[in-house]
Amino acid sequence: xxxxxxxxxxxxxxxxDFLLASAYGLGGVAAAGLLGPRLARAAIEDPAVAWSYRNxxxxxxxxxxxxxxxxxxxxxxxKDFLTHLINEGSSEKxxxxxxxxxxxxxxxxxxxxxxxDAPNARPVVEAVSAAGAYVSTIWNKTDDLHPWDFGDNYVSxxxxxxxxPAEQTARILLDAMGKQxxxxxxxxxxxxxxxxxxxxxxxxxxxxxxxxxxxDAQPADWDTQKANQVMSSFLTRYGDEIAGxxxxxxxxxxxxxxxxxxxxxxxxxxxxYDGNPQAVDLVNKGExxxxxxxxPHWGGGITASLAYHAAIGTFKPSEEPNEHREFYGPAILVxxxxxxxxxxxxIENVPEYDWMDFWGPTNGQIQYD
Amino acid sequence: MQGGAASGRFDRETxxxxxxxxxxxxxxxxxxxxxxxxxSTRNFGRIAIASAPALMVAVGVTFIVIMGSIDLSMxxxxxxxxxxxxxxxIAWGATLASxxxxxxxxxxxxGAVIGLVNGLVHVKLRIPSFMSSLAMGFVGTGLALIxxxxxxxxxxxxxxxxxxxxxxxxxxxxxxxxxxxxLIGWFxxxxxxxxxxxxxxxxxxxxxxxxGLNVERVRLxxxxxxxxxxxxxxxxxxxxxxxxxxxxxxxxxxLSITAVVVGGTALWGGIGGVWNTLVGxxxxxxxxxxxxxxxxxxxxxxxxxxLLVIVAVVLSTNRRQVAFVK
Numbered sequence: 208x209x210x211x212x213x214x215x216x217x218x219x220x221x222x223x224d225f226l227l228a229s230a231y232g233l234g235g236v237a238a239a240g241l242l243g244p245r246l247a248r249a250a251i252e253d254p255a256v257a258w259s260y261r262n263x264x265x266x267x268x269x270x271x272x273x274x275x276x277x278x279x280x281x282x283x284x285x286k287d288f289l290t291h292l293i294n295e296g297s298s299e300k301x302x303x304x305x306x307x308x309x310x311x312x313x314x315x316x317x318x319x320x321x322x323x324d325a326p327n328a329r330p331v332v333e334a335v336s337a338a339g340a341y342v343s344t345i346w347n348k349t350d351d352l353h354p355w356d357f358g359d360n361y362v363s364x365x366x367x368x369x370x371x372p373a374e375q376t377a378r379i380l381l382d383a384m385g386k387q388x389x390x391x392x393x394x395x396x397x398x399x400x401x402x403x404x405x406x407x408x409x410x411x412x413x414x415x416x417x418x419x420x421x422x423d424a425q426p427a428d429w430d431t432q433k434a435n436q437v438m439s440s441f442l443t444r445y446g447d448e449i450a451g452x453x454x455x456x457x458x459x460x461x462x463x464x465x466x467x468x469x470x471x472x473x474x475x476x477x478x479x480y481d482g483n484p485q486a487v488d489l490v491n492k493g494e495x496x497x498x499x500x501x502x503p504h505w506g507g508g509i510t511a512s513l514a515y516h517a518a519i520g521t522f523k524p525s526e527e528p529n530e531h532r533e534f535y536g537p538a539i540l541v542x543x544x545x546x547x548x549x550x551x552x553x554i555e556n557v558p559e560y561d562w563m564d565f566w567g568p569t570n571g572q573i574q575y576d
Numbered sequence: 577m578q579g580g581a582a583s584g585r586f587d588r589e590t591x592x593x594x595x596x597x598x599x600x601x602x603x604x605x606x607x608x609x610x611x612x613x614x615x616s617t618r619n620f621g622r623i624a625i626a627s628a629p630a631l632m633v634a635v636g637v638t639f640i641v642i643m644g645s646i647d648l649s650m651x652x653x654x655x656x657x658x659x660x661x662x663x664x665x666i667a668w669g670a671t672l673a674s675x676x677x678x679x680x681x682x683x684x685x686x687g688a689v690i691g692l693v694n695g696l697v698h699v700k701l702r703i704p705s706f707m708s709s710l711a712m713g714f715v716g717t718g719l720a721l722i723x724x725x726x727x728x729x730x731x732x733x734x735x736x737x738x739x740x741x742x743x744x745x746x747x748x749x750x751x752x753x754x755x756x757x758x759l760i761g762w763f764x765x766x767x768x769x770x771x772x773x774x775x776x777x778x779x780x781x782x783x784x785x786x787x788g789l790n791v792e793r794v795r796l797x798x799x800x801x802x803x804x805x806x807x808x809x810x811x812x813x814x815x816x817x818x819x820x821x822x823x824x825x826x827x828x829x830x831l832s833i834t835a836v837v838v839g840g841t842a843l844w845g846g847i848g849g850v851w852n853t854l855v856g857x858x859x860x861x862x863x864x865x866x867x868x869x870x871x872x873x874x875x876x877x878x879x880x881x882x883l884l885v886i887v888a889v890v891l892s893t894n895r896r897q898v899a900f901v902k
Contacts, residue, residue: 263822264721264821265823424874426874430823432813433827439622439626439865443618443622468737468740469816471741
């Protein structure tokens, strides 16, 4: 009996010791974790470079990524050095892919990303900052999120103020309509910043044309086939009242042109956005009246370059002025008058860019209303 | 005999049989009431143009659903067929008047091969059709991306695009092509052994197997046939837009499965057919077109589409026949 009693007492004691020891152990790990991030971070020597975007089937993103690859090649590396994170339009996938890559590279990462929608920007930036990696964003970001609040890790944000150029294309459209008649707008995915801004640009322009009316604005999700269907439905609803079409981007315009072609309608005034090679050809032929080139090739390369050079310590983002942290990208209006010249300059020969000239082609600091 | 047979033509069974068509007519009436311009030959022509490629894809998947399986590979298959067709078409003369017309049967062949591979993965590796076809769909999209490098291929031949621009009695030629293939699908379904075998496998696979039917062979043929129909859908999609790209197959998965279910074909197999699918495709496209025509704001449309689809399925499913829903 006493043997069993002693055995039980020993077992209980050793279990208590075990519990106490593990409590000390966990506490120690937690304490070390608290101390960790306060250690100074040295520059990363050979960061991985990654681009996170929607997918490559859209010509715009194809150009962005080709710019990123051109940058990777300028470093003397292979095109495949650039890691592709494709989110297929899902913010959740975008965030989890980024976290996965951060874990895989141990924080030694220079990331260029479009976070798919504005609210997703903060979680991505916070995840990258916490891991000690470097990120540059384009397009989507909430107004209260600023690179300068994150020290060096959130390097820069570039967007394009689409309202101005969209207003310009809208004015060209409304003038071509003889300053009267109904306009329909086919937009991008409704929650995307560029979709909202390009519609707003049209509305701003309409304020100056009292005889023109916005008949309807529907999202076409940046997709050619959806745009085709939406335009067909517009033709049913408004028929001859439609005197002009304002498209949020080139791929939408292609769908609209085909819907018009199916009805035998040619020479309907039409404007778009993005400056795809196919669209520039159509501008040359006069089938599209204007498009706006945002130089996605340069944008893709320079975003990757900014993150990379911040990571290796070429420059210190926190020492740069605010207009180098948040800025507008270049926007070139392409009309039938200058389409031929534009094509030769930007499309037939892809220019060699100086990837260290970070802020040359940019358009000033981002303004918030 | 089931109850109600003696009470005349409007018993529950008959009503259920015709429910999808009644739903379609009610929708057309509703949209016309709100916006009279909905009811016009021109608008029906537009709905027909939009429905034609989707109908082909939906008919293809109908055969698989009748068998009790499912095929989610249509997006990849349509993209690959469209891209290969466009590349061959341009390489072989870029106009239907030259040898480029061979690109049309080539596309059908590619569709059949992809369908066959799809079926082999499902049957030989014994992977559930949901996963095997979904995975093959992704493979297809990736293959299309590799083939195009992300670019789009433009098919601008006037003769080929004539499928869209030339109209007979108010409807473009591509609509008649779709109707032709629909009739072929109906013939396969109702007047060939293969079609009857689809129903046998779907209605009771063990029973069919025990009766001496080579179920594996029927499955393989079913997937191959579906692949051919996806290829026809791809050709019509390219004719409609004039562009072949990796995104050509986009959205067809949702559209075709929804159309099949809304039309009254049961997902568990053995019930339904291509006419149900026709009604289902028309319902989905009438809703899509009608919502824009009546001026429903964009942000309400997805929700409205979902609700209308639920209503349509509820009305066309014989819930008494279903012991449990999977």
